[in-house]
Amino acid sequence: MSLTKNQVASVAYTLKNSEGQVIDKASKDSPMSFIHGVGGMIPGFEKELEGKNIGDSFSLVIEPENAYGERNDELTQDVSREMFAGIPDEQLVAGAQFQAQTDAGVEIITIAAVNGDQIKIDANHPLAGETLYFEVEMLDIRDATEEELAHGHVHATGGCGSDKAEKSESGGCCGSCGGEGH
Numbered sequence: 001m002s003l004t005k006n007q008v009a010s011v012a013y014t015l016k017n018s019e020g021q022v023i024d025k026a027s028k029d030s031p032m033s034f035i036h037g038v039g040g041m042i043p044g045f046e047k048e049l050e051g052k053n054i055g056d057s058f059s060l061v062i063e064p065e066n067a068y069g070e071r072n073d074e075l076t077q078d079v080s081r082e083m084f085a086g087i088p089d090e091q092l093v094a095g096a097q098f099q100a101q102t103d104a105g106v107e108i109i110t111i112a113a114v115n116g117d118q119i120k121i122d123a124n125h126p127l128a129g130e131t132l133y134f135e136v137e138m139l140d141i142r143d144a145t146e147e148e149l150a151h152g153h154v155h156a157t158g159g160c161g162s163d164k165a166e167k168s169e170s171g172g173c174c175g176s177c178g179g180e181g182h
């Protein structure tokens with residue numbers, strides 16, 4: 001079976017940046033599963049995985065434009081220390097990352113620099129501007145269930161409530177689960 005839209009792919013992968021540092025990985029024992037072709041993954045990753053078969057191993061080089069985009073300097077700004085009220089000084093260091101609620105939803109912001117009471121923050125995605133180097137092994141492909149397609153995410157084998165199910169704060173296997181039909 002070769003991967004096409006609305007199928008669930010399970011992959012093991014290693015993601016490195018251009019310096020060869022491992023940024024992220026999923027092992028064969030704990031693979032990453034996702035619904036293919038619905039925009040859940042970066043565009044370059046979905047494009048390259050289309051048509052791949054179970055057992056295929058391959059390397060991908062994905063340019064920023066097909067990954068997390070180029071860096072945008074306008075997303076960098078100086079803010080007052082007060083914006084981080086309640087966060088101790090030792091956590092406010094260059095490179096530290098925080099989740100911030102913005103108009104566009106939850107975003108990760110990175111502390112770019114600290115100058116006394118003035119803090120430079122960077123709202124670019126941490127991987128913006130990075131070329132991504134993947135080593136991927138396709139472990140499994142199956143059709144997504146109607147429920148998975150309706151939710152837009154993969155349910156663990158055995159469905160919600162199984163040991164493997166993704167847990168969320170609402171107690172369901174995901175944000176939209178835990179309600180009717182689960």
Ligand code: ZN
Nearest residue numbers: 151174176177
């Ligand atoms: Zn769900």
